[in-house]
Amino acid sequence: MPGEGGFSGDAARVVEDRENNTVLLVVVDVLGHGKEAHKVAVNALDFCEQRARAPLPEIVHGLHHHVRKSVGLVLTLCRIDKEESLLRYISIGDVRMLLPKYEPMECLRQAGVVGYQIPILKERSRSLVDGDMLLICSDGVGDFAENLCDKTLRGGAQSLGRFVMSNFAKDTDDALCLTLEVLP
Numbered sequence: 400m401p402g403e404g405g406f407s408g409d410a411a412r413v414v415e416d417r418e419n420n421t422v423l424l425v426v427v428d429v430l431g432h433g434k435e436a437h438k439v440a441v442n443a444l445d446f447c448e449q450r451a452r453a454p455l456p457e458i459v460h461g462l463h464h465h466v467r468k469s470v471g472l473v474l475t476l477c478r479i480d481k482e483e484s485l486l487r488y489i490s491i492g493d494v495r496m497l498l499p500k501y502e503p504m505e506c507l508r509q510a511g512v513v514g515y516q517i518p519i520l521k522e523r524s525r526s527l528v529d530g531d532m533l534l535i536c537s538d539g540v541g542d543f544a545e546n547l548c549d550k551t552l553r554g555g556a557q558s559l560g561r562f563v564m565s566n567f568a569k570d571t572d573d574a575l576c577l578t579l580e581v582l583p
Contacts, residue, residue: 408436408472409537409575412444414451423451424477426577428494428537430470430512436573439469443513447476455489456520463513471514475506475535479527484581486533487524491517493538498525499547500532531581532556534563539574543567556580 408429415422425447429436446465450458455476466472473492479485488506490496491513496506506525511517527533532552543563551562560578568574 404434406432406434406437407573407575408432408440409539409573410437410440410444411535411575411577412448413577414448416451419452420481422479422481423447424479424533424535424577424579425474426476426494426535426537426575427472427474428492428539428573428575429472432573436470439466439472442466442469443472443474455487455522459489459491459513459517459520463517466514469514471512473511473538474513475508477533477535479579484527485524486527487522489520489522491520494535495538495540496533496535497544498531498533499544500530500552505544527581529581529583532559533577533579533581534559535577536563537573537575539569539572540564540576541567541569 411426427440427443429439446462447458473494475490475494475496477488490508491511498504509518556578560576563576
């Protein structure tokens with residue numbers, strides 16, 4: 400967010416586990432802005448990375464207790480199993496995850512704030528196919544789904560991320576868009 404000295408409470412991390420052929424994606428949006436929110440975000444990402452092999456509900460419960468004395472955060476936590484071409488995820492709060500390409504869908508989210516009050520966690524899953532694209536965006540990114548056209552999607556994950564951020568990032572909030580494309 401402008402005026403925060405380059406610090407953002409929205410952050411992401413990608414953790415590859417080559418031994419298990421999985422990738423963990425973590426996107427957090429800490430309540431608030433600036434340096435303090437950034438510290439909480441980095442702390443949350445470090446916590447998740449250290450537990451990257453644990454089941455997703457276990458990571459979320461642990462993080463909930465770990466950040467309990469902070470301002471709290473919302474998140475999307477995903478694990479992609481490359482061999483099974485399967486996406487497993489838990490999404491709490493206002494972090495949106497979309498798969499816009501072949502069977503456009505917005506992934507389900509649960510209400511709550513990690514560190515304050517979380518729901519009974521529901522891990523969901525979806526098969527992935529070559530060419531699928533995944534976008535995970537914080538609430539600092541406005542609604543863009545109906546503006547995605549085939550031309551935008553054909554440009555690949557980086558191009559899609561740049562398009563979303565340059566056209567839909569709000570200047571009144573931290574904003575983040577993590578994009579991923581499933582390649583053959």
